[in-house]
Amino acid sequence: MQVQSKSGQAQAKPRSRQPEVTRRNILDAALVEFADKGLAGARVDEIAARSGSNKRMIYEYFGNKEGLWLTVLEAAYARMREEEHAIDVARMKPMDGMRYLMEFNFRFCARNPEFIALLTAENLNKSTYLSESEKVQKLYSPLLAVIRDLLERGQREGVFRRGVDPVHVYLTIASLGTCYFSNIHTLSTIFGRDLASQAELKARTEHCVAVVLGYLRA
Structure with a gap:
């Protein structure tokens, strides 16, 4: 994607790294939760809260709790x-x-x-x-x-x-x-x-x- 600079020249718009950061935060939070409670005891709600994300994003990135565990x-x-x-x-x-x-x-x-x-x-x-x-x-x-x-x-x-x-x-x-x-x-x-x-x-x-x-x- 390109945007116009003040001089009128087209410049490449920096790509957002937000998805990478969100995914990394989820994995970091999941590591703590899974290590503390195992797969059965871990809660997706807790992982979402700890990572500053939400359950929808977790399921979008990893499919389900088991997919997150494997990752x-x-x-x-x-x-x-x-x-x-x-x-x-x-x-x-x-x-x-x-x-x-x-x-x-x-x-x-x-x-x-x-x-x-x-x-x-x-x-x-x-x-x-x-x-x-x-x-x-x-x-x-x-x-x-x-x-x-x-x-x-x-x-x-x-x-x-x-x-x-x-x-x-x-x-x-x-x-x-x-x-x-x-x-x-x-x-x-x-x-x-x-x-x-x-x-x-x-x-x-x-x-x-x-x-x-x-x-x-x-």
Whole structure:
């Protein structure tokens, strides 16, 4: 679309970014609501109020509450992968690269308790909604390629053992983080220690890194 300037020349009218802002606000509000109450307990009215939008706009952008839930899940996974890929692990030495992936996973889980809450809720749903995603598997293919490359280079250099499945390596890295943070409150109560403190997080990270690297060493 063009408008006339004072000089009479046609100028392009700036395109409004309002739809993008509205969509982002809805997703941010939905993340908080879903993480706090899960899919079943979350209310679209609350998401609309929190985002400064309305139910009509939510349904226009996402179809229904389930569509919004899936979009929030996909966005959470995408954010994790984007932050993880900020460092070019392919240029690291195999041992350093594997350490980075483990430390990143722990730091991300510590900073994003909402992500853990979403994973827990979707597992209770038996991945009913995530199984419909066309994006999530594609997000993880590059990560598995990075892990496979680290393992292969480590094997050639004689620092990693052979016959290691990259999927199992990732599952171990992920489980060491998500299990800790999904149970951090009950575990803190059981052992009488604040497992969310910086000292405990640092100690746990180092322990997990040592466990995985100890297994991988040739």
